[in-house]
Amino acid sequence: MMPRAIVVPPLPRGRCRMEKREESASGFRKETVNKILQLHFKDDKTRVSSDALLLMAEMLNVFVREASARGARQAQAEDLDRVDIEHVEKVLPQLLLDF
Amino acid sequence: PRGRWAGDSGSAGRGREQAARAMEPEGEQERERLLHSQRLKAAVHYTVGCLCQEVAEDKGIQFSKQTIAAISEITFRQCEVFAKDLEMFARHGKRTVINSEDVKLLARRSNSLLRYITQKSEELALNNLEQKERKKKKSSTAKGKRTSDEQVEVMAESEDSNMA
Numbered sequence: 070m071m072p073r074a075i076v077v078p079p080l081p082r083g084r085c086r087m088e089k090r091e092e093s094a095s096g097f098r099k100e101t102v103n104k105i106l107q108l109h110f111k112d113d114k115t116r117v118s119s120d121a122l123l124l125m126a127e128m129l130n131v132f133v134r135e136a137s138a139r140g141a142r143q144a145q146a147e148d149l150d151r152v153d154i155e156h157v158e159k160v161l162p163q164l165l166l167d168f
Numbered sequence: 169p170r171g172r173w174a175g176d177s178g179s180a181g182r183g184r185e186q187a188a189r190a191m192e193p194e195g196e197q198e199r200e201r202l203l204h205s206q207r208l209k210a211a212v213h214y215t216v217g218c219l220c221q222e223v224a225e226d227k228g229i230q231f232s233k234q235t236i237a238a239i240s241e242i243t244f245r246q247c248e249v250f251a252k253d254l255e256m257f258a259r260h261g262k263r264t265v266i267n268s269e270d271v272k273l274l275a276r277r278s279n280s281l282l283r284y285i286t287q288k289s290e291e292l293a294l295n296n297l298e299q300k301e302r303k304k305k306k307s308s309t310a311k312g313k314r315t316s317d318e319q320v321e322v323m324a325e326s327e328d329s330n331m332a
Contacts (some may be wrong), residue, residue, distance in 0.1 A: 109251035124288055137231065154235055
């Protein structure tokens with residue numbers, strides 16, 4: 070895998086499990102994502118479709134997993150067993166460029 | 169107590185906001201907005217904590233509390249960027265409702281991310297189709313229906329043109 074590729078989990082086969090997965094595993098909930106986005110819209114009339122909300126929740130899940138995984142890799146590269154702020158700071162620029 | 173935050177405000181909160189706006193000066197409205205965003209930040213912080221915990225277990229490493237807080241802050245700020253971009257994309261398409269195509273556009277910078285989001289989007293579309301199928305089967309009597317496989321294929325093609 071290329072160093073800059075985003076590490077995503079293998080997709081489950083068959084039926085869509087995104088909505089069910091929200092309840093049993095961790096990750097962003099649809100309503101939370103909706104409220105956060107609504108906070109920043111300039112126009113009151115702007116809405117988000119249900120599918121788009123689910124996709125955005127996935128997007129945020131990937132963002133957080135990527136940030137933490139890259140921070141962890143950085144800490145491990147420095148031979149440490151704890152991820153501290155400076156490790157996140159080091160990986161932050163590339164993370165933001167990739168998103 | 170997952171998800172308590174998400175349901176917290178809502179119609180009660182909105183009612184309160186409207187009353188505040190009608191009777192009291194701007195300050196009250198600002199305080200409400202601040203409280204609201206603080207609640208959301210807390211919700212984000214909780215979810216970030218859960219996700220980092222998974223990564224920690226996966227990699228056999230620990231995250232300091234400050235790290236989780238930092239990632240949480242970064243994520244919350246990134247949401248502002250996402251929200252504004254999404255709104256602009258929809259407006260560019262002369263729409264007020266943000267859809268899946270807008271989200272895919274948001275994911276364009278990384279090939280692997282775009283592929284992932286596109287696949288998730290297709291999964292969702294398929295799921296929606298299956299749900300429609302189930303509703304149709306319930307409401308109509310099953311008479312000479314084609315196999316569900318064939319029907320899904322036929323509908324998937326027309327769904328594509330409706331996607332945008």
